Amino acid sequence: MSIRLGGIIAGLAITLVVVFWSLAPGAYNFAFGPPAEKQPSYAFYEHGEGPANGFSFDGAFGKWDYAQLQRGYQVYKEVCSGCHSLKFVAFRNLQELGYSEAEIDAEAASWTVPGIDPATGETTTRSGSPTDYFPMPFPNAIAAAAANNNAIPPDLSLMTKARHDGSNYVYSLLTGYGEADPELAAKVGFETPDGLYFNKHFPNVNIAMAPPLVVDDQVTYADGTSATVPQMSTDVAAFLTWTAEPSLVQRKQTGWFVIGFLLFATVLAFLSYKQIWAGLKQKKG
Amino acid sequence: MSFAWAKQYEPKSAFTQWLDEKLPFPRLVYNAIGAGYPVPRNLNYMWNFGVLAGFCLMIQIVTGVVLAMHYAANAQVAFGTVEHIMRNVNYGWMMRYAHANGASFFFIVIYMHIFRGLFYSSYKAPREMIWLLGVVIFLLMMATAFMGYVLPWGQMSFWGAQVITGLFSAIPLVGEPLQVWLLGGFAPDNAALNRFFSLHFLMPFVIAGVVILHIWALHIPGSSNPTGVEVKQESDTVPFHPYYTSKDGFGLGVFLILFTAMVFFLPNALGHPDNYIEANPLSTPAHIVPEWYFWPFYAILRAFTGDLSIPFTGIVLIPAKLLGVIGMFGSILLWFILPWLDKSPVRSGHYRPLFRKFFWFGLIPTMIALFICGGAPAEEPYVIISQIATAYYFLHFLVVLPIIGQIEVPKPLPFSITEGVLGKDKAAEAPRKGTVDSGDAGNLPDGSLQPAE
Amino acid sequence: MAINTADTSALSTDDGVRRRDWIHIAALSTAGVGGATLLFPLVSQMAPSADVLAASSTDVDLSAIQAGQSIKTTFRKQPLFVKRLTPQEIAAAKADDATDMRDPATLASRTKEGHEDILITMGVCTHLGCVPLGAAEGENKGEFGGYFCPCHGSHYDVAGRIRKGPAPLNLMVPEYTFTSDTVVRVG
Numbered sequence: 001m002s003i004r005l006g007g008i009i010a011g012l013a014i015t016l017v018v019v020f021w022s023l024a025p026g027a028y029n030f031a032f033g034p035p036a037e038k039q040p041s042y043a044f045y046e047h048g049e050g051p052a053n054g055f056s057f058d059g060a061f062g063k064w065d066y067a068q069l070q071r072g073y074q075v076y077k078e079v080c081s082g083c084h085s086l087k088f089v090a091f092r093n094l095q096e097l098g099y100s101e102a103e104i105d106a107e108a109a110s111w112t113v114p115g116i117d118p119a120t121g122e123t124t125t126r127s128g129s130p131t132d133y134f135p136m137p138f139p140n141a142i143a144a145a146a147a148n149n150n151a152i153p154p155d156l157s158l159m160t161k162a163r164h165d166g167s168n169y170v171y172s173l174l175t176g177y178g179e180a181d182p183e184l185a186a187k188v189g190f191e192t193p194d195g196l197y198f199n200k201h202f203p204n205v206n207i208a209m210a211p212p213l214v215v216d217d218q219v220t221y222a223d224g225t226s227a228t229v230p231q232m233s234t235d236v237a238a239f240l241t242w243t244a245e246p247s248l249v250q251r252k253q254t255g256w257f258v259i260g261f262l263l264f265a266t267v268l269a270f271l272s273y274k275q276i277w278a279g280l281k282q283k284k285g
Numbered sequence: 286m287s288f289a290w291a292k293q294y295e296p297k298s299a300f301t302q303w304l305d306e307k308l309p310f311p312r313l314v315y316n317a318i319g320a321g322y323p324v325p326r327n328l329n330y331m332w333n334f335g336v337l338a339g340f341c342l343m344i345q346i347v348t349g350v351v352l353a354m355h356y357a358a359n360a361q362v363a364f365g366t367v368e369h370i371m372r373n374v375n376y377g378w379m380m381r382y383a384h385a386n387g388a389s390f391f392f393i394v395i396y397m398h399i400f401r402g403l404f405y406s407s408y409k410a411p412r413e414m415i416w417l418l419g420v421v422i423f424l425l426m427m428a429t430a431f432m433g434y435v436l437p438w439g440q441m442s443f444w445g446a447q448v449i450t451g452l453f454s455a456i457p458l459v460g461e462p463l464q465v466w467l468l469g470g471f472a473p474d475n476a477a478l479n480r481f482f483s484l485h486f487l488m489p490f491v492i493a494g495v496v497i498l499h500i501w502a503l504h505i506p507g508s509s510n511p512t513g514v515e516v517k518q519e520s521d522t523v524p525f526h527p528y529y530t531s532k533d534g535f536g537l538g539v540f541l542i543l544f545t546a547m548v549f550f551l552p553n554a555l556g557h558p559d560n561y562i563e564a565n566p567l568s569t570p571a572h573i574v575p576e577w578y579f580w581p582f583y584a585i586l587r588a589f590t591g592d593l594s595i596p597f598t599g600i601v602l603i604p605a606k607l608l609g610v611i612g613m614f615g616s617i618l619l620w621f622i623l624p625w626l627d628k629s630p631v632r633s634g635h636y637r638p639l640f641r642k643f644f645w646f647g648l649i650p651t652m653i654a655l656f657i658c659g660g661a662p663a664e665e666p667y668v669i670i671s672q673i674a675t676a677y678y679f680l681h682f683l684v685v686l687p688i689i690g691q692i693e694v695p696k697p698l699p700f701s702i703t704e705g706v707l708g709k710d711k712a713a714e715a716p717r718k719g720t721v722d723s724g725d726a727g728n729l730p731d732g733s734l735q736p737a738e
Numbered sequence: 739m740a741i742n743t744a745d746t747s748a749l750s751t752d753d754g755v756r757r758r759d760w761i762h763i764a765a766l767s768t769a770g771v772g773g774a775t776l777l778f779p780l781v782s783q784m785a786p787s788a789d790v791l792a793a794s795s796t797d798v799d800l801s802a803i804q805a806g807q808s809i810k811t812t813f814r815k816q817p818l819f820v821k822r823l824t825p826q827e828i829a830a831a832k833a834d835d836a837t838d839m840r841d842p843a844t845l846a847s848r849t850k851e852g853h854e855d856i857l858i859t860m861g862v863c864t865h866l867g868c869v870p871l872g873a874a875e876g877e878n879k880g881e882f883g884g885y886f887c888p889c890h891g892s893h894y895d896v897a898g899r900i901r902k903g904p905a906p907l908n909l910m911v912p913e914y915t916f917t918s919d920t921v922v923r924v925g
Contacts, residue, residue, distance in 0.1 A: 003625040004687040011683025014615075017593055017608065018676040060550055088368045092792045118799065131792045154562075157368070161553060162561035203571070244561075247371070247378040254379070255549025259542060265772055266538025268765035273531040275761050280326065280523060351783055373787035376779035527762075534765070 048165075048172020048201040051234040055167055057241060057248055060256075064242065064249050066098040071221050072239025073097060075232050078219045079212050080156060083148060086134035088157035089243050096246055104130050111135060149195045151208030160237070161244040167237050169201070174233035176201035177211040288323045288507065290519040291316075317504065323522035324529055325510035327706045331405075332508070332529075333536035334398040339496060340537060341391035346489050348384040349433075352377075356436065358482035360475045363438035364563040382552040388430050389555045390544050392578035395423060404644060405513060406632040411506040413624040418499040420620045422492055427579070427617075429488040432481040434576055435473070439560030444573050446473040446481070452586070455607040472566055512705045513632025514698055521702035572662055580659025581652055586613040587663055588675040612675065619682055626682060629690035631698065639693040643685050651677045795925035797917070800856060808873040810861060813912060813924050817861030819873045819885070820922070823896060828854060830883070831897040841908045845897045848911050858922065859898040859909035863887040870894060870909070885909065 056065035073094065076086070091108035099107065108128040113135045115126035128135070137153075138144035144152045160166030180191070180198040192198045196206040213236075217227045225231060241248070294315040296302040305312055315321045355374050357366045370377035399419070402408055408416035431449055435442045450467045454460040469476030507516060516522055523529075547554065555577060559570040575583050589608035592601045603611070634641050651674045658671035699705035796813045798820050803809055808821040823831070831845040849857055861869050865887065871877040872885035872894075880886030881902060882895035892903030899908045914924040 003622055004628060004690075007619075007622065007626045007683040008687055011679050014612070014679040014683070015676045018588065018612075018672055018679075088365070088372065090789070090792070093372075129795070131789070131794050158561040162558050164558050166558065245371075245378075251378060251382075251549055251552070255545065258545050258549060261772060261775075262538060262542045262545060265765070265768040266535065266542060268761065268768050269531070269535040269538045272762045272765040273535045275758060276527050276531045280528070347780070351780060354784065355787075369787070369789070373789040375782040375785055375787060377783060377787070379779055380783060531762075534769070 046176075046200045048169050048176060050165075050168030050171050051230065051237075055234075055238055055241070057238070060252055062249065062252060064097075065238065067223055067225075068235050068238045069097045069242050070099075071223065071225060071232075072235035072237070072242075074221065075213075075219055075236040076156070076239055079232075080236065081134070081137065083137055083144075083153040083209075084156045085136045085153075086157050086243060087136065087155050088133070090131060090133045091128055092130040093246060097242070101130075108132060149208055153209070156240055156243065158244045160241045166244065167241045170237040170240055171230075171233050172201040173199060173207075174213055174236070175230055288516065288519075288522065290522075291323050292320045292524060294319075294321055317500065318530070319526045320524040322504065322507075322525040323516070323519075324508050324525050325516055325521060325702050326523045326528075327510050327512065327702050328508065328529070328532075329511050330536065331397070331401040331511075333533055334394050334401060336533040337394045337536060337540050338391065338398055340540070341387060341394050342489065342493060342496065344387045345384065345391060346493070348380045348387060349486070349489065351380045352384055353482075353486060356482075358436065358479045360438060360478050360564070363436065363478060367437045379548070382548045385556060386544065386547045386552060388433065389576070389578065390540070390547070391426065392430070394540070395426065396578075399423070403648070404634040405509060405511060406627060406629070406634070407509045408624045409627070409632050410624065412503075412509060414502040414505075415499060416624060417621060418495055418502055420617070422495050422499060424617065425488055425492045425495065429485060429492065430576065430578065432485040432488070434560075435478065435481045436485060437560060438478065438564045440562045440564055440568075440570050441557050441560040441573065443473055443564035443566065444569055445575060446477055448573065449575075450477075452610050452613075455604070455610045457607065473564075509632065510702055511633055511635065512699055512702060513636065514700075514702055514705065517701045518703065574660055577656075577660060580657075581655035582613050582616060582659070584655040584659035584667075584671040585616050585675045585678065586610065587659075587668070588612065588671040590668060590672075616675075616678060619679070623682065623686075627686040627690055629693060629695070631695040636696045636698055637689075637693060638696060639689050640686075643681065643689065647677060647685065648681050651681065795923050798858075798922045798924060799920060800922060801920040805855065807875075810873050813860070817869050818912070818924060819857075819859050819861045819898075819909070821857045821859075821873070823855045823857055827883070827896040831895065834895060834897075834899075840900050840906065843897070843899055843908055848897055848899075848908070850914075850916060853916060856922070857896075857898060858914055858924065859911055862910070863889065863892055863905055864900065864907040864909065865890055865892050865903070865905035 056063055056068065076084075091104055091111070094104055094107060095101070108130045111128040111132075111134070112125045113128040113132045115124055116122070117124045138147060141152055160170055163169040176199045177197060178200065181200060192206050196208055197210055198205060199207045213229045213232050216229060218229075219227050219232060221227050245251075294305070294309075294312040296305045296311070301311060304310070312321075352370060355366060355370045355377060357363060367381070370381050372378075374380075402416060402419070431445070435446045446468070450464050450473075453467060454464040456463060465471060467477075468474075469480060507522075510516075557574065557576075559573075562570075574580070586609040589605050589612050592605050593603040593608055594601045629637065629640065631637050634644055654670050654674040655678065658667040658674065661667040794814060796811060796818065798809075798811055798818075800820065800822070803820065803822045805822050806824045806827070808819055811818050811820065828845065835844040845854065848859075849855075861873060863870050866889065868887050868889035870885035870887040870892070872879040878886045878888070880893035882893050884896045884898060884901075885894040886892070887894075887903070887905065890904050892905035893901050894905075894909055895901050897908075898911075900906070912924050914922050917923050
């Protein structure tokens, strides 16, 4: 009894606290105060749309388009890799994109990675081998910031998982550059400063990265695909989806197998359960 | 078990006979989850979640031990080792996604289990101890889940550690040193990461220990049931095996289908993209939120926006920060006195018209509102909604429930579980004790409840 | 207890399994198959991961090694001995080719043609995996002038062949190729 009485008193007390010290001023202002200023909204950028036809790996049955991944790798290598690292990916991983072992050896050798001089022990560079990871374009964060107007280019290994709706985000960001939209600019409340670029899909609207893909045929695809800016953006977004989650397609395929098995097992379990309980129900008469 | 008609374990072979004399483990299992445990025959699917919760704990321990073989709790490399698990370790991605989503599904199952307990008043005498141990398990789970979320050392991990240990700094006098002590430094770093890993590894086994106590306590009075009427006779019960093992097997199948669907097709849907960015002590993400299962309590924490002060004097009695912390912990701690707040003699919500109204139209919408507000940014209208919901939350448990217990007129209860299931049974007709079944073991017909050993 | 078995006992077969029990047996076996399948990833995850398996190779520059000298380097996280034999050592090794050995091998089979003076072996004793002495200047080379494992006293000769002690096999010669006259790629 005393606990209940205490409870009632405590409950009323807590409610009183909440109501009078939190709710009441708000309610008072709402009723009598000047109309509340509209809360500044931080969501002034436009949510990006993905490529018109989507990605081959979308959906529960999605698969990699290996030609596209290879094109995306080419875009990364020729355009992005100047500033952005890919530190969780090794050259050997490229085998999953459909390259042969010899091609990987050659591809790895075309990169320069940090090494140690075996004679003197001093740091030096050497050509890459398949077990090496993609090299960092800058020796450290300070150098990266110094070379890029104080903005550190993020590592791209996990980019499509580190952003909401990441694959589409990467595509829309790469295609979202343009003249400052006056309406959006007004919302932000400041002009695009020098050294920044307007991008309607970037959360701050003003992004430190200069438009990386600007003209058609900026890269020359080996397979003859016409390298339009949307095409290159789609390809590199697909490639970065692969770098973020190489097991994506394997995961979905395993999933179907597992769920199929579980459905079968669950139906059997249900029949078994019903059978066992059927005996009990007979007694119901 | 405690019922006179419970089946007795009979070792069949010479070996099991020998084992039964030396270490009666098969007997223990037989009596705990075998044919030797008589269970009310009318349990609905809401009673599946206890076994499922135990299964979730096993999933977490197995996948967790596997992940610990490949993970390194060092701020320099922790993020990288998680990626190593995802990319290089055989089936590492499967283990990690199963562990991460396993935590979410553990909480889904536990919330269903608590929901069952609240609606059917499973916390009432003689089952208070089961409920109390359950609340302990829930608190341990929250601590374990929080520390586990820190381990990948992503942005959300880091700032989660910063913010949650920051809660303790609200405690007067010892708060600030306490936070530094918890972190082993002035900001989350190696010391914090290592101790969180150590404790995150330890806690599941502590939980498993309390789970054993929870089940032990359950076997003293036996399982509750949807009518809330105590077991009176043999026809009220069926042996746990094969009746409920088969039903739990089916429930487990359904659970695993939903679980694997998330693991294999939407593994990151319940996570936050920012946690795929390595921890950066110099930059807080724009919108930090805890994992979804903490949202209702996070909403209560943030609902207290004003200091508790003496009006017009400016003397602050309790600052808002401390009020929020008290509110958040209090919202769970008050479950410890719940069995003594709700003293209505009727257990099941089915027979309590007034309770049911407040449950469905008060508590449940409140929890949904708190859930939504906890995940939303701290801006209007979410702040005001969470404040109203917080007020009702405490009102419901501390005021509404005790008063309902006094004034409610419950619906007539069936005489027995058997009658509830099969309709009135001539053979079981016995003098009614009135419409309310108090659950008092002393007044029950012969043979219903034997004193526990 | 509550099951009325009267009507089902008629369906019993001789071995006591009722025909409608098949569904329980099927359900339990399916669950068993599922559980057993689950063991596969749980066991597999402890096997070497992809980065460990990724074939790695080590390049060794031989130009700096004088006759009679050895260098220690690493191949797949294990010590690798590279030794340039003196003419006397080559002669001694060849002379022993015909003797009775535990793991018979000729010097020619343990070196590459045209590079008979270059002996490349793993620096891992075949007994229980210690690193034998003898690769560095001034170390105990054992009774046969090659390598000596101090853990349990295995003696290897100049060609790395086991001659005395508990080790069962000769020091292992890894796969390698000469990429040039002075550079060897191991692996």
